[in-house]
Amino acid sequence: MNFQSILSEIDSEVARIPDEGKVASYIPELAKVDAGKFGMHLWHVDGDHCGIGDDREAFSVQSIAKVFSLTLAYELEGESIWKRVGVEPSGTRFNSLMQLEFEQGIPRNPLINSGALVIADILYGRLNDPRRELLDFIRLVSGLPDVGYNETVALSEKQSGFRNAALVNLMRSFGNIRNDIEGILDFYFHLCSIEMTCAELSKAFLLYANHGKIPGREEEIISKSKAKRINAIMQTCGFYDEAGEFAFKVGLPGKSGVGGGIAAVHPGKYAVAVWSPGLNKKGNSFKGMKALELLTTKTELSIF
Amino acid sequence: MNFQSILSEIDSEVARIPDEGKVASYIPELAKVDAGKFGMHLWHVDGDHCGIGDDREAFSVQSIAKVFSLTLAYELEGESIWKRVGVEPSGTRFNSLMQLEFEQGIPRNPLINSGALVIADILYGRLNDPRRELLDFIRLVSGLPDVGYNETVALSEKQSGFRNAALVNLMRSFGNIRNDIEGILDFYFHLCSIEMTCAELSKAFLLYANHGKIPGREEEIISKSKAKRINAIMQTCGFYDEAGEFAFKVGLPGKSGVGGGIAAVHPGKYAVAVWSPGLNKKGNSFKGMKALELLTTKTELSIF
Amino acid sequence: MNFQSILSEIDSEVARIPDEGKVASYIPELAKVDAGKFGMHLWHVDGDHCGIGDDREAFSVQSIAKVFSLTLAYELEGESIWKRVGVEPSGTRFNSLMQLEFEQGIPRNPLINSGALVIADILYGRLNDPRRELLDFIRLVSGLPDVGYNETVALSEKQSGFRNAALVNLMRSFGNIRNDIEGILDFYFHLCSIEMTCAELSKAFLLYANHGKIPGREEEIISKSKAKRINAIMQTCGFYDEAGEFAFKVGLPGKSGVGGGIAAVHPGKYAVAVWSPGLNKKGNSFKGMKALELLTTKTELSIF
């Protein structure tokens, strides 16, 4: 299959769709991004890769990075991690706080904010230097020695992160947060501040497309079983209150971020990343969703 | 791959697991089923099939039949069906009524009770003889001319179906139910009363494993795109508040019923049905879940 | 205190306030009422009474009648009535269904719809001819032999009463409704269809102002203790999600109806009824609330 020509078709088709999305504006660093940016890059597990548009420009991956922190925590903690966070979709935002209370401070899954905060707490308790060691892991997975935190973004997130502070305090009241609240929040906001390009992000997600191994290397980063389970979680929980819509229209496990990025994988086949800053009402990239829908339609390949 | 020997292994392994499930007892017909029953049958899209245990004994498929009514309604109504029912997972039972109200009578997906009632309303409005025509469709899909309703079960469901009556009245108050309430409920309770064996059910689900076609026949029953989308809905919404768990442990689209049955598909490969009447706390077959988990572990095949 | 002159002052002051309310329109009979109607009537326990405006024109008392059915059921059933319905305020509408489910079908109080339906069920099960016997009781309390149901209103309510049907079915699923659902709903809709004038309604409410006795008569209709308790329930639960606002601004126990009426009492002193069809956003009479606020401000008499 000629992915380069398919991506080119997608590029021109998406360009004709009016962008109904709105760029995230709760922190200045996200608000000042050019709304017209669009990039897409695909890495096949066999080593081929190709891209279009602004696929070599770095953007704030935001919540997409939660897949990396989950991966590291899962590797360190094993299956006992699921005593502190579930694997079920979360429903609407209005339910989220009630559900967290109803379920005694156990978040529904590790990809919503509350769950990612529990994951941050786990890493914070297990690692000597959480920020550096998480970065080392992401550098290992992505093969990119230069990936780093954007301190300005991290600081901005912190200054407007009252809702996250509410979540972490609520979970602490239930005993499901065990380390210093300020430290966890700082770590979490750094995690969300990571910047990568579509080319880099899709390469890093090959791990999940390739059953836990980096293509071309022998050793497992994570076991095949864990890679499958992380894919399952991305499938059911990766898109806030739009996980079903993404499964329905696109049909691939993936994760979105408010920076306008989406990373997705076709297990056994490829990893893909797309970036367009305008978000739909559910907080996922408007054109990014369209581009991925076109990809699985044109390739006639989805997991379903 | 030798599926027969894999199923045999599963049979003996599942037999050693103590059954923590409880047989559904809200209607007498379900309560009197022998809790020790266990059957499993798998149909490959290439025509091979095999089974174990009580796979040729009929049981009440209950909510599994909602996949058939959804299929027929989707075929008749097209994409406009999604104006009246969503494709998102539903969260906990406590949220369900609140969400239905919050979302103005639009159920989260067509596989929860409220959504299946809207589907029943759509069919009821479009078909001249809803009960007969739905049965004709299920007979066509399954290739089984004798599949039928169990009138005793349908009547029992009706006599204890006050919660469903509440749902349908609530949706009617929002204008999302348009036909006679008594008629819709009667139709819905008949739908849930259908009885099939694991062998029959897995054969009927080949449609979803085979991209909308019955293996060996040329014409599409439903389009490839629709088959994929129904699989996506089963994946995210097919197991009440345990859809994530099923994706995580099993990794196949599927649908369970309170009769203890589960039907699942590996798109492009096979359809499988399992039956064990004991239900776990979330209302899904305890041993059925275990058996399917063993299946994807042993075959090393899941969609993830 | 010269109540007649106070009412006259209120009349002219309220006339100058622009009516921000909207007449209820969910049934035709309520929608066609003249929005400009305004009446108020006050009966003192010592026998004096006075009124202004349209205080001798009958209107649909709607939910105000729930106080009468509660009174009769409380008298018949005694304190065991509180096993089936609570005495707590109900919070917002969104919570109501969730709360009813969370609290296993026990409504928060007897003045919200779900609670009034349980009361209707209790009366329906205890009385030989519920509609006639309830009417007899209201005629006794009010001293009005002609008070009756408006069959057109009752029928209209029934035809649009799907939400009430949802509530009664949900409670039935929890076992807190015990009689025929159609019969209970019919009885309930008749209850809401009663028509009275402000003069009549205030006279009927003297029972609650006068500790359970009709002024001038010796026998207790209900005990002093029960009269106090019904007043307490009106105080905390009589105004949907605006009970606190009414306590805060007016400071009297009372009950409103979507017909635009409000009846209130100052225990030991007087009963008052006001009618103005325009409803505020919470479903209570906009000008009626203002008039009662003026009454307790001008008389410097409230229970607080």
Added chain:
Amino acid sequence: MNFQSILSEIDSEVARIPDEGKVASYIPELAKVDAGKFGMHLWHVDGDHCGIGDDREAFSVQSIAKVFSLTLAYELEGESIWKRVGVEPSGTRFNSLMQLEFEQGIPRNPLINSGALVIADILYGRLNDPRRELLDFIRLVSGLPDVGYNETVALSEKQSGFRNAALVNLMRSFGNIRNDIEGILDFYFHLCSIEMTCAELSKAFLLYANHGKIPGREEEIISKSKAKRINAIMQTCGFYDEAGEFAFKVGLPGKSGVGGGIAAVHPGKYAVAVWSPGLNKKGNSFKGMKALELLTTKTELSIF
């Protein structure tokens, strides 16, 4: 009416009731209180007062102090205070977080934790030395120059106050908290640490029984209208999820605290305080509720 002999009767009757309550244990200082303590004291607006049992022993008034902070904030801020906090009852604990989110960070009333935190924020922003000035106000109202904070209790509350930190952060995310979060929480925890005896507390509450004046003094501390409105709020919101029950059984405006105290007033007549550390399931003093119920039964005096 001979209140002393009524209180003595209550004393002996309450002594015979087995205490079903449990002493609050979330902080060590509350847990170590003697569960057998019982005191009650009543001050009439005409200057008489009497008491029984441990009515001269200081206890932690906890949430009862929220009435004082509300009073001071209301006096300083006027009616604009109601833009930031409502006057409606709050429903169950599960709803509280959802409601706070649904209502955009505006708490339902000033006597639940979230509302009292908004009041603390208002005072914190308006006062130069919040802790000292609030104490001055309470000393003025109570006529007790020695009332003070218990620093050990305040510190303990802080160390286990994660749920309150969650609330304040959530409201900050909606813009309804405007000052330093640490400072507000510290101020709030000090407020809750105040200790008084039943004799002192009932004397301090005379302000609300006496329409805003301290009996025997000329000047208004707060206007008659404000005193009435605070009484109305106590009536509908003073007992967590048991406000209706208290209105129903006791029929007086009041406020409880987890230290086992309850203060209540009969407007125009008296103020009363009772203390018994064992709490019922809703968090209100088990024997305190009984004692007040006996008081209004025996005196045949309630606001209803």
